[in-house]
Amino acid sequence: MDDLITQITAHYNYWMVIILMMIGLYITISRGNLIKKIVGLNIFQTSVFMFYISMGKVTGGTAPILTGNPDEVYSNPLPHVLILTAIVVGIATTSLALALAVRIREAYGTIEEDELLTIERDAEAAEDKI
C-alpha cells in the first residue's frame, strides 16, 4: 500500500499527462473531420510538452533565470528549450495541416474522412472501368 502511495505521489503528474495524451491521440485517429483531427493532434503534442516540462521540474525550484542568489534551486532549463523548439514545430505542422484541409475542402467539397474515402473509391472504381 505504501508502495502504491509512493508511486502515486511520484508519478501522478505523468499519469495525468498520459491521460491527456491519449485523449488527444484518440481524437486524432478516431474522428473523421480533418480539422478536428488537427485539434486532436495539437492536444496530443501539447500533452507531450507537459510531459517534458514535468521532467524538468525540481521541487522547490524556480524558473531557470539566474538571480545571483547562490542558494537558489532552479528547474532544469533543457526540457524548456526542447519544448520551445517542439512548440514551433507544432504550430508549423498545424498551419500546414490547416492549409491542406482548406485545399481538400475546395477540391472535394468536404472535409469528412468518410465522404472523402467514398469519393476516392468511386474514382478508383471509375478508373477500373475504363
Add this chain to the structure above:
Amino acid sequence: MPQFIAQHLPILQVIVPLIAAPFCALISVRNGAWWLAFVTSLVTFAISVLLFAATFDGEIISYHLGGWAPPIGIEYRVDMLNAFVLTIVSGTGVLTLLYARASVAHEVDAKQHGLFYTAFVLCLTGLLGVTITGDAFNVFVFLEISSLATYAIVASGAKTDRRALTAAYNYLIMGTIGATFFVIGLGLLYMITGTLNMADLAQRLLEHGDSRTLRMGYAFILVGLGLKLAMFPLHQWLPNAYTYAPSAVSAFLSATATKVAIYVLLRFLFSVFGFSIPFEADILFLVVLPLALAGSLIGAYIATYQDNLKRLLAYSSISQIGAMLIGVSMLSASGLMAAIIHLFNHAVTKASLYMVAGAYAKEAGTVSIRELRGVGRDMPFTTAAFVVGGMSLIGIPLTVGFISKWYLVEAALMRGWWPVVIVIVVSSLIALIYVGKFIEAAYMHPAPQGIIRREAPLTMLIPMWIFAGLSLFFGINSSLTSEAAARAAQGLVAASSLIWQ
C-alpha cells in the same frame, strides 16, 4: 582541398543547402530556381563524396557546433554509415533535380516553381541533417524540416490529381504521430540519462541497465520510426503519397525518405540502445521480424493487382522495406550489411523506376498499366530502363537487386533461418509477377488505338539511365558498395554490446 573546407565538411553538408534553399523562392527568372536548386545539390553531393572518402578508412569525424563540446552542445558525427547514406541522399537529390526540370514543369504550375524548389531543397536539407547529426533531439528537428517540406511537395501533385491532397494530409497526420512517438520515446530516454547526445546516451544507457522506462523508450522510438519508414502495418500513408506526388518527388522520396528513417532506426538500435538489455533483442525477434516478413510478402502481393504503375511501385517499396528490416532484425553483422547494401540498392532501383513512371505520365499521359500497353515500342529507352529496374526488384543477376538478395539470403542461412530464406525468395517470386505483368503489357501487347507517345526528353532519360546504369554497374561489380556496407555494419557492430557470432 583547402584546409577550411576540409575542416568544416560536416556542417557545410547541411548549411549549404539550408542557406541556398530560401533564395530559390526569391528568384523569378525563368528556371532560375531550378538552376539554383540543381547547383546546390551538386555542391551537396560533392561534399558528401568527400565525407565518404574521408570516413572510408574507419575514421569518425566529430564536429562540435557552436564550439561546445558534446554533450553540452550539438555534435555532428560522421562515420561510414552516415557518409554512405549522405551520399545516397545527395546523389539522389542531384539526379532527381536534373529529372525534375522537365517533369515538374509538366506537373506543377510555373509560378509555383520557386516555392516548390525551395521546399524540395529544404527537404533535402532536412534529410541530410537527420543523417549527419549525432544529437538525438536534433534528429527530430531536422526530421520535421524534411517532413513538412515533403508534405508540401507531395501535395503539389494536386494539379494532376486532387488525391495528392488527401494523400499529403494522411501522410502529415501519420508522420506527425510518428514524430511525436519518437519524441515521447526520446523523452523517456532523456529522463533516465539526462543527455541527448547519442554517444553519451549509449554510454549512460549501458550504465543504467534494465528498467521499464528504458523499455518503453525503446518501444516508442521503434513505433515512431516505424511510422516514418513505413514499416508494415504502419505503411498506410505511403502508397497514396508516392502515387499522387509529382513523379520527381516520388523518385526522390522513395530513394531517400524511408531510407533515412531506416538509417535513424539503425543508429538508435545499434549505436544508442546497443542491445544492452534482452528486451531490445526480444522485441526485434518477436515483433519486428514477423512484421517485416509479413510486410515483404503482403506488400509484394498487393502490388500484383495494381493497375496504377506508381502505386504498384509503392507497394513494392513496402515489400522491399520489409526486406531491409529482415536484415536488421537478424542481429548479425552479415544481416546488417545486407540491410545497408539493400538500402543503397533499392534506392537506386526505385528512383529509376519512378523516373520511368514519370516519363510515362508526361509523354503518355497515364500511368495505368492497361493504357500503357505496347509502350515498349513507342518509348524504347524509357521502357528498357524499367526492364533493368524490374529485374533488380526481382533480384536477377547482374543487377543490384541480386546483390542484396544474395547477402540477405546468405545472412539468413548463416543464422540457419530457413523459413526466412523462403519468405525472401517467395517475395522475389511475387516481384517476378508484378514486374512481369508490366513488361508483358509494354512489349507483348499491341498499343491501344489512336495513341501518340513519344520518347521522353533527354533531361529525363539521362538521370533515369544513370540510376539504371548504377543498378547494373553495382550489380556487376559491387566491391565499392559491399565494402562500404560491410564497414558501416562493422561500425554498428562495434558500437553495440551484443555478442556477435
Add this chain to the structure above:
Amino acid sequence: MHHHLILRVVAKLLLPFILLYALYVQWHGDYGPGGGFQAGVIFAVGFVLYALVYGVDELTRILPRPVLITGMIAGVILYAGTGLVGLFQGLTFLDYNGLAADSRHGQEWGILLVELGVGITVASSMTAIFVAFATREPDIDDEDW
C-alpha cells in the same frame, strides 16, 4: 471592410503598444522570459489585429508578398550568417566567441543576433501564413455563423 470607428481607433492606439511590447520581448529575452520566437509571434498578432480591423488588403499593402518572403528569408540568413562568422574566424559553425573582443561579449552579441533572426522569420512567416488563409476566397454558403 467597414468596422466600428471605436474599434479602429482603439486598435490604432493599441497597435503601437503591441509592437513595442514585441520589441521589448525581443530584446529582453536575455534577462527574462521571452526571445525571438515569442516576439515574432506577438509581432504577427499585431499585424493580424491590424488586418482584422482594416482588412487584409490594407495589410498586404503595407506588407506585400515580396516583403514578407524577404523577411522570412532574411531571418534565416541572419541566423545562419551569424553562425558562418564563426566559421570564417577559424572556429566552428555558430561559435559566437569571436564576435566581440572577449568571448562573453561575443556570446551576448551572437545570441542577440540569432534571436533577432528568429524574430524576423517568425513574424514574417506567421503573418504570411495568416495572409495566405485570409486572402483565400471563402466559398462556404451552406451554413451560417
Add this chain to the structure above:
Amino acid sequence: MMITSNYALFLALFLPLGAAVLLAALRDMPRARDIAHVATAAITFALVLRVLSGFLAGDVAHLYLFDVMSGLPLAFAVEPLGLVFAALASGLWIVIAIYAAGYMRAAEEAHQTRFAIFFTLAIAAALGIAFSANLFTLFIFYEVLTLSTYPLVAHKGTDEARKGARTYLIILLSTSIALLFPAIIWTWLASGTLNFEPGGILQGHLDPALAPVLLALFAFGIGKAALMPFHRWLPAAMVAPAPVSALLHAVAVVKGGVFALLKISVYIFGTGYLSSTNASQWLIWVAAFSIIVPALIAITKDDLKARLAYSTISQLAYVTLGVALASQAGMIGSTLQIVMHAMAKITLFMCAGAIYVAARKTKVSDMSGLGRAMPVTFTAFLIASFSIIGLPPLGGAWSKYFLLLAAADAQQTAMIIVLGVGSLLSIAYLLPVAARALFLPAPAEMTREAPPAMLIPICATAFGCLLLFVFAHDIYGFLLNVPLLAPEVAP
C-alpha cells in the same frame, strides 16, 4: 594459330555480344544481317576449336574478369565437359543460324532482327555456362540464358505465345530463384568457395546427411533440366518458332540445364562424394520416373512439336540418371547423351519446322503420306529418330550403351529395365511419325520440300548423327580427361 588460347576464350565469350550490337545496326539490311549472324556463329565455333586445340596441347585457357562480390568473381576456365558442350553449342549454332534465316523468311515472321539478337545472346549465355569457372558465374549465365530466350519464346506475340512464354519464364526463374539460388549460397557458406574443383568442394564441409537435400535443391532448382514436376515450361515453350524450339530443346536451354547439373555433380559434389554418401540415390528414381512418364505422354500427343517436347523431357532424364549414378561411366554416358540427343533433336525440330513451312502442318495425324512430297525431310527425321531410340549405327547408341553400363556397374537392375522401356517407348512415339509420312498413301494436294537454306542444315545434322557414331570413341577418350578426383588424392 595466331591467337593464344586465353584470347580465343575471351573472344568466344564476348564476340557474340559484340555481334548482337552489330546485328542491331544491320536491322535494315536483312541479307547482311543474316550473313553476319552465320559468320558470327562460324567464327565463334572456330574460336572454341582453338580453345580445344589449346587444351589438347596442354594450354588450359582461363579468364578472370573481376569480383562481383568479394570472393565471388566472374571467371572462366576450360575443362573437358565444358569444351564438349561449348563445341556442341557453337557448332550447332552455325547450322541453326542458316536454318533460321531460311525459316524466318519462309514463314514470314516479324521482328527478325530482334530474333537474331536474342538468339545470339542466348548462345553467348550458353557458352558462358560452358566455360564458367565457378558456380556463381554459371548461375549468372544460367539466368541470362533464361531471360534472353524469353523474347524468343514469346516471339509471335499472340495470346498463346504470351501465355506460353509466361509459363516458361515463371517456371525457369522461380525454380532458379527459389531453389538454385539458396542452394548456391548454402554451398558457398558450407565450403567457402564456389570454384569448380576436381573432386568437388563439399567433401568434408557438408554433413553427408544433408547432401541429398542440397542435391535436391540443385536438381530441381535447375529447371532447365526439366526434371518432373518442373517440366511444364518445355511443352509451353512449343509456341515458339521452330528454330527457337531447336535452340531450346537441342542446343542451349535444356542442354545448358543438364550440363549445369552434370558440372555441379562432378565439380561441386564430386562423383566420389556423391557415390560414397549415396546422396543421389533418390535422384535415380526421380530420373527413372522422368524417363518413363513423359514418354508415355508423348505417345498421346498429336501435335508434332509437343510430342518432341515430351520426348525431350524423357531424354533429358537419361542425363540426370547418368548424373545420379555417380560413376565415371555415368558421367560419360550423360555427356554423350547430351551430345547425341542434341544432334538428333535438332534434326527433328528442324524437320518439324520444315514441315510447317512447306506444308503448314503441325499435327502428326495430318502428315500421312507427306513423306512422298518431302522425302529428304522425312528421311532425315527417320535417321534422327533412330538415333534417339539408340539404334546403331547412329550416335545415340553409344550414350545409351554407356548409361546401361553405368547402371549395371551400380547394380541397378531396375534402371536397366527402365532404360530398355524408355527406348521402347521412344520407338512408339517417334517411329510412327516418319512411318506414316513415308509409307501411307499421299494426300491429294501435293507440297514441295522446304527451301534449301532449311534442307541443307537438316541433312547436315542427320549426317552428323551418323558421324557421331564413328567419332564417339574420340569423345569418350577426351572425356577420360575429366578429373573426378581431387589432385592430392589422384595417383
Add this chain to the structure above:
Amino acid sequence: MGVIIIDLVLFGFLVLAALAILRLTNLFAVTMLAGLFSLLAASLFITLDAVDVAFTEAAVGAGISTVLMLGALALTTREEKTLATRRAFVPLICCLVTGAALIYGTFDMPAFGAADAPVHTHVGGEYLQRTKPDTGIPNVVTAVLASYRGFDTLGETTVIFVAAISVLLLLGFPNRANRRKQDEDEA
C-alpha cells in the same frame, strides 16, 4: 501540497477541455476550447517553472493557432458531421495500449520533482552552472536555446520557414495588384 492541488485542478480542467473537444461537433466551439486548453497548459507550465514555454504556449496556442484555425474554418466548415458508422473500437484499443505502455514505463521513472534525477544531475545542471561564466546571460533558457543548442534553434527557424513556404505553395498568396484587378473585374 498546495502546488499539487493547483496541479490537479489544472489537470482536471485540461481533461475536461479535452473531453469536451472530443464530444463537441461545433468546430467553432472546438477551436475556442483548444485555445482554452492552451491557456490552461500555459498555466500548468508556469507552475512547473517553465515561464518561457508558458509564454510561448500562450502566444502560439491561444493566439496565432486560434486565428489560423478560425481562418481555416471560414474556408471549410463549421460543423463536424457525426457518422454512426465510424469504427471507434480500433482507435480506442490503440490508445489504451499506448497509454498502458506509457504508464508501465512510468513505474521506473525518477519521482516527479526529485532533484537527484539524472535529468538534473547531468547536462541540465551543467547548463545552470556554466551559463553565467560562458555567456553572462541570466536567462539560462535563452542561453541554451541560442547558444549551446543554437543549431536546434536554427532548425526551428527553418521549420517555420518551411511551414510558411509550404502554406504559400498550397494556398497561394495573390499579389495585391492581382487582387485589385480581380476586384475591378468583379465591379
